[in-house]
Amino acid sequence: MLKSLTPFRQLARLYGSVLSATAALNRQQDTLTQLQQVVLQSRVEARGANSDATMLSAQIADRLADIAKRLNTVAAPLHIEGNRNIGHTWQDSAQLLASLRSELARTMPDNIALQGWNSYAQCDEDGIIRACLERIKGRTEMSGTFIEIGCGNGLENNTHQLLLDGYRGGWLDGNPRNIAFIAEQLGSLKSDHLLVTEAFVAKETVRPLVAQFREHLGTADIDFFSFDLDGNDLHLMPLALQEIAPKIICVEYNGKFPPPTNLAMAYVGDHQWAEDDYYGATLQAWVNLFQGKYTLVSCNLSGVNAFFVRDDLVESFKIYPVDQLYQPCRYWLVGNNGHRASMKWLKQKLAPLQ
Incomplete structure (x- = not known):
């Protein structure tokens, strides 16, 4: 749906x-x-x-x-966008990404987005996530865990690759068809390495849902937390952070509005997107929310996801101004990395661990 x-x-x-x-x-x-x-x-x-x-x-x-x-x-x-042909191939997207990275290397040579690539993410998030985790390994003990709220059907999300790399985690999505697909493909919604839950996340439910994953994983010190909901994200994040203390957080931002525009949609418990520009929160709004706790270190090149690192670990990154790190929406970069995605590698990976 x-x-x-x-x-x-x-x-x-x-x-x-x-x-x-x-x-x-x-x-x-x-x-x-x-x-x-x-x-x-x-x-x-x-x-x-x-x-x-x-x-x-x-x-x-x-x-x-x-x-x-x-x-x-x-x-x-x-x-x-005028003369940009959206019938391009994935090779065309790769060329566009290469051009953007070239400019990024010139202006922000230590921006973690330069290390982006994708296997199951929408654009370049898989590489950014791996690079962020590598940067903090020398500064803290890693728990090898993640939580992804808004995991979709598992074929396109931010943590499928982490499971293949040996991480343990939790997936949550509100679409019963997505959860049914995962169950069919993997044969189970619960193992030591992956707990999958179907639920609609609201102010009343976000804390117990996150707590469920924390208890399953046996730690509140989550390495990576991906939070991608229906537009109420900014209002629900502070509640989620009462249950866990993730080292790295990835959130979706409304890329239409560059900093310093500070906007967030009003909370509506049963919000459904009207297919217009009224959704989520701007990058500046997220920066303001996290001030004193998490610091923005990068945005991915499709202009959708922002990456924040806990302040006690942020010395591993060069911090650029928010207006430099901001990336506008580039929907044409939504990745096609070649062959159609499947759950077969993940099923093979998890089978001996069930």
């Missing part, structure tokens, strides 16, 4: 669908040509047939012509 997805995930999924449809249509140009030839041939044959057959053939030919017209229309180049 789209309404259970966060705004960016809805846009990302819609965008990915357009990419897939456009790529498929581009691969079917020969089929389209053949279809048009069938239309012409059908009309020719209709002229020499009896009256009933003529009418039927003409109807079929007209229907085929209509289908061909629709295919041809959909297959036309699609654009986003």
